[in-house]
Amino acid sequence: MNNDLNKFFYPKSIAVIGASSKPGTLGYELLGNLIKFGYNGKLFPVNPKADAIHSIKSYKSLLEIKDEVDLVIIMLGKHLVLNAVDECKKKKVSAVIVITAGFKEVGDEGVTLEQDLIAKIRKYKMRLVGPNCMGIINTKSDVLMNGTFIKGTPVAGGIGFVSQSGALGASVLKIIEKYDIGFSQFLSIGNKADVSENDLIDYWKDNPDVNVITAYLESFSDSKQFLDVCKSVTKNKPVIAIKAAKTSAGMKAASSHTGALASADTVAETLFEQSGVIRVNTVDDMFNLAKAFDRAKLPLGKRVAVLTNAGGPAILTVDEAANCGLEIAELSKETQAKLREIVVPEASVQNPVDLLPPATAQVYGKATEIVLADKNVDAGILILGPPLMFDTVEITRYICDAANRNGKCAIVVVMSQDEIIAEVAKQMPVHPPLFNSAEKAAWAISEMYKYKQWKELPEGKVKKINVNTKGVRSIINKYKKGDCYLDFNDVYDILNHYKMPIIETRISKNVQQSIYDANKIGFPVVAKVFGRELVHKSDVGGVALNIQDEEDLINVESRIIAGLKEKEMDSKLEGFIIQPFAKIEEGVETILGAVKDSKAGHLLMFGLGGIFVEVFKDVKFKIAPLTDIDAKTIVHSIKSYEILKGVRGKKSVDLDFVEENIMKLSQLVTDFPEFIEIDLNPFVFSPSRSKSKILDARIRLVKK
Amino acid sequence: MNNDLNKFFYPKSIAVIGASSKPGTLGYELLGNLIKFGYNGKLFPVNPKADAIHSIKSYKSLLEIKDEVDLVIIMLGKHLVLNAVDECKKKKVSAVIVITAGFKEVGDEGVTLEQDLIAKIRKYKMRLVGPNCMGIINTKSDVLMNGTFIKGTPVAGGIGFVSQSGALGASVLKIIEKYDIGFSQFLSIGNKADVSENDLIDYWKDNPDVNVITAYLESFSDSKQFLDVCKSVTKNKPVIAIKAAKTSAGMKAASSHTGALASADTVAETLFEQSGVIRVNTVDDMFNLAKAFDRAKLPLGKRVAVLTNAGGPAILTVDEAANCGLEIAELSKETQAKLREIVVPEASVQNPVDLLPPATAQVYGKATEIVLADKNVDAGILILGPPLMFDTVEITRYICDAANRNGKCAIVVVMSQDEIIAEVAKQMPVHPPLFNSAEKAAWAISEMYKYKQWKELPEGKVKKINVNTKGVRSIINKYKKGDCYLDFNDVYDILNHYKMPIIETRISKNVQQSIYDANKIGFPVVAKVFGRELVHKSDVGGVALNIQDEEDLINVESRIIAGLKEKEMDSKLEGFIIQPFAKIEEGVETILGAVKDSKAGHLLMFGLGGIFVEVFKDVKFKIAPLTDIDAKTIVHSIKSYEILKGVRGKKSVDLDFVEENIMKLSQLVTDFPEFIEIDLNPFVFSPSRSKSKILDARIRLVKK
Secondary structure (H helix, E strand, O other): OOOOOHHHOOOOEEEEEEEOOOOOOOOHHHHHHHHHHOOOEEEEEEEEOOOOOOEEEEEEOOOOOOOOOEEEEEEOOOOHHHHHHHHHHHOOOOEEEEEEOOOOHHOOOHHHHHHHHHHHHHOOOEEOOOOOOOOEEEOOOOOOEEEEEEOOOOOEEEEEEEOOOHHHHHHHHHHHHOOOOEEEEEEEEEOOOOHHHHHHHHHHHHHOOOOOEEEEEEEOHHHHHHHHHHHHHHOOOOEEEOOOOOOOOOOOOOOOOHHHOOOHHHHHHHHHHHHHHHEEOHHHHHEEEEHHHOOOOOOOOOEEEEEOOOOHHHHHHHHHHOOOOOOOOOOHHHHHHHHOOOOOOOOOOOOEEEEEOOOOOOHHHHHHHHHHOOOOOOOEEEEEEEOOOOHHHHHHHHHHHHHHHHHHEEEEEOOOOOHHHHHHHHHHOOOOOOOOHHHHHHHHHHHHHHHHHHHHOOOOOOOOOOOOHHHHHHHHHHHHEEEEEEOOEEEEEEHOOOOEEEEEOEEEOOOHHHHHHHHHOOOEEEEEOOOOOOOHHHHHOOOEEEOOOOOHHHHHHHHHHHHHOOOHHHHHHHHHEEEEEEOOOHOOEEEEEEEEEEEEEEEEEEEOOOOHHHHHEEEEEOOOOOOOHHHHHHHHOOOOOHHHHHOOOOOOOOOOHHHHHHHHHHHHHOOOOOOOEEEEEEEOOOOOHHHOOEEEEEEEEEEO | OOOOHHHOOOOEEEEEEEEOOOOOOHHHHHHHHHHHOOOOOOEEEEOOOOOOEEEEEOOOOOOHHHOOOOOOOOOOOOOOOOOOOHHHOOOOEEEEEEOOOOOHHOOHHHHHHHHHHHHHHHHHOEEEOOOOOOEEEEEEOOOOEEOOOOOOHHHHHHEEEEEEEEHHHHHHHHHHHOOOOOOOEEEOOOOOOOHHHHHHHHHHHHOOOOOEEEEEEEOOOOOHHHHHHHHHHHHHOOOOEEEOOOOOOOOOOOOOOHHHOHHHHHHHHHHHHHHOOOOOOOOHHHHHHHHHHHOOOOOOOEEEEEOOHHHHHHHHHHHHHHOOEEEEEOOOHHHHHHHHOOOOOOOOOOOEEEOOOOOOHHHHHHHHHHHHOOOOOOOEEEEOOOOOOOHHHHHHHHHHHHHHHHHEEEEEEEEOOOHHHHHHHOOOOOOOEOOOOOOHHHHHHHHHHHHHHHHOOOOOOOOOOOHHHHHHHHHHHHHHEEEOOOOOOHHHHHHHHHHOOOOEEEHHHHHHHHHHHOOOOOOOOEEEOOHHHHOOOHOOOEEEEEEEOHHHHHHHHHHHHHHHOOOOOHHHEEEEEEEEEOOHHEEEEEEEEEEEEOOOOOEEEEOOOOHHHHHHHEEEEHHHHHHHHHHHHHHHHHHHHHHHHOOOOOOOOOOOHHHHHHHHHHHHHHHHHOOOEEEEEEEEEOOOHHOOOEEEEEEEOOOO
């Protein structure tokens, strides 16, 4: 993909087709915004009926303009857009923004119109932003482009923001003035007919004007590409995103446990986790965090110091910090002694340091300096409750000065006084992040710390083992086209081809043969019903454990057959699966599975198995192919990792073997994407790998 | 307790001892606030050195005042406070607020001073607020008392707010002006030497000026009283609280599983849940929710409709609503048809209803009316993204008007424009709650719906069964004073006295006797080590299940003894516990326990047992004595309730029997509070009560 979006963000000249001289229209407001914000290049309004708009000479057509045009913004009626694009081609313009709505988002006729538009863009080798979008902003002082029709003035800073919802973009621009959130570049991508969030994020990766990338998404243009792009970007700069529409319908017609546990949001959640993108749920959280990343260094570690003049807020902050996984730094004796010299006697010099209301600006500044200088402090939260008789702006400036000088990660919290934040930001162009909520500051530092850990995590490799792919291919070849579950004996062979430890299994046609098989395997055994349509064996009472001898086996199988008859399901019985009885107590029951999402590909799932699967949903997903780091992460991130490691005197299971098997399954679905659902459940892991066994398995094949 | 706090909130006259004529001092600011806010009664400054303060005649001493004084506010140096209280007594004043700090909160000398103060107050039969507090507010138009030294002007409304942190109270008063949060009464209770949060909450129960009670707490003055007071108040009006200091140290020296799972915050969490108090974590959440309760009716059900002019925010709102347990209402055909008539063609008339940016004030008002009138709608969230070319105040007023006329629960969200909220609130004294975040609106409605369910929940009864208390008492009598675990045979007898199904148990001194006992019970059996100091039996390898015969038993016990010798713990072995082997698969392993908190009394715990206890912590607590409703709630609220009800073809366990046993344990610890820790673990519940058994139990006794 050609990701050179410079013509959009750094145009030397812009033509606005559909500029209007009528106040209140979008065409008037957008051109007005460009002028008011002080655009540094040349502006060319295009309107067949006007001579001049906003005092600038207007052109009847794009082709009338003699100068070169870098960027065209189209705001015509929707049926005029395609013609305008033709003109762009003639004028050799390669970057076009279509503001006009009425395309894909209105369905039917709009969908066709958008397809025609895309076809033209592709043919002409242009890049297109929109349609149905709000425009573009670049606040850099040598560009100063506000190419949107939104009211309000963008504030400069280091945040890049891509928004799929124009309306949300608009309300964001409303709040940035108040909350000291500085944007570098903003793009409303509308219907994403051409330029997508992936293009933007990739473009911003090496753009020195953008320190933090933020995104509001309602859909992924290309999930796989999102994963790849973000994985490389997040190691370089943070990406924070909202993905709305979380509660839409689950994965279509999934019949495996793995499929049932993967919701539509699982894909998004997994994409974010695996690519290191920080997911947030609200616009406030997104920009608070972006501001912190933009204006503060990453914390050195997780030990945080809290400085305050008010006890209550400090306690809530400490609560939230601990809740987010931070530690409350223990201040050194020297730090405490230095603080003691400057504070009132009733003040507390232990963390959280409470200077009490009498603290002046000088005391606050000095205390900030002392606390941040402590080697035990990795980051600081400097809280200022409304002082009773001092100048809040002055105190805040002293705190900011001290924090600036120190340079460590620090967030300054001016409680409940947004006007102070705005004033300080105006007076001090370089300042630490200013928050109005101390809890949010604690949360932001914890997210920055997690991001630091992510950056330091090795990239990981997709490791392949020698497997028998030919064997698997020849099994698949036996099946007709369509959607089906594989026969258990084929599942058994496939897992053996991929060196996964399926338990020794014999399939008998009748009771007589079961006795033979059981003796071959050795009692005690397990007997399970076998039949293509008997998928959920437990649900039909078709599983018997710990069968001691021949007599026991005869009784059990007779009882199962009788039970199926009662349910009128006996015709579905094709035989019995006989396996050795492995005592669950010796290992931990897990579930390992895979399910294919039409866009993101295969999701691998690993977690706690047994009857607790549905209740605790203690499972994690990753998108295949998994690296060794992905496999390790998935194992470490489930709660039951504690159980895998061994509780109450039990030994740890062979964790390397767990990770190896996760990667083997990843290899299997990568080699054979036609396996759309796989459940290895229960997969019992033991301290020794030779005793770790898959007790049951199902594979669903969709052959085209 | 004498809970008549009317003298504090409705005084006809106030004397301010320590009023000052020096601007910037607390004594000057507080008197100034009283005057500026327009206090309707008489004010008497008291200061030996001033003739007049704020143009009001000042008195040398309280006793110089001829008029009756209802309330005295003391702001003297701390060593002058006790004398001032003596003067109050002489003047027959019964309500005193001590603003002065330097008491208990500074330790040592301050603690003594506070004790002296309390002694005097008790002796004089006065009520005291403070010391170390910020004062009192009543915004009612015939009182208009702002008896605080905080900058800013309180806004009138129906919220009562009690704050243990003065500084937090101060920052709250800063934000209420902006966010349309109306207070009725505010009290900063400081050190709570006399008047506590419980007094206030109880007082506000029947106070018609207070619709919603809010509290910021750092400690409970009396947990038991808090539970009793709030239980009765919350059935009448909502109480919303923050309890800070959540992450303090856990319960002291608890050695049971129950104790280990109960943290210091568990007490607070349980107190809130059991008393119906809504717990929140931030000041923003507290007042957003209070505003919703104050200005809107409770929702009729959980079906919510969302109206918007911007897709993105609506999607986030629907996500959050679903996440909070609300349902997205399905609008009737008629509603959709009516909407279709007034909206632009591209608009969506299904929930969420998207009117798109062209929506005018008239369209918004009409659409609000139509949507709220739908019988399928229990509550509405009416979102207004920044309109491009309309007057936001006008649109908001139309929405509010329609919502007012309908009367159903509705929250109006004006995105990112707090100044609009303030303006609308000014123009329309009666209006629905105005929020600046749509997600918060969804959350608030879900909390209101939960509160509605709480109000409708029956009160419940503490049911007692016939037990043998004498038998238990005579067991306790056998023990010396001190702290110990009861012998297992005593535990066995106690549980039998309280009709709890402890499994048949025999205790043998040696292997020989074990064989006899096992034959009496019948193989297969379980053997466990027995010894007062062998408390965690599994951890020392001292539990063997499924022992088939005599030979097996001899081997097992020899192996256990050898294992203990290796650990040099064999001297602690006093014998073996022999019990029948019950297959776990037939029932569900739970844990039922109790642990005593020094302040709140006994907490009962019930939840999932087995190796998952520590990992999933799927347990819930209630404070004893439990009602039948409490017992039912505890069972229904654990996640594993799904497992108790039966999964994958399994039958439900006898849930009535579960609840009965919870109540029996509650009765036991209520009858014998000296049992400070009890673990019934595992307590296996089966479909039949005769097969439900306690497999192991421990009781810790503290005898004084």
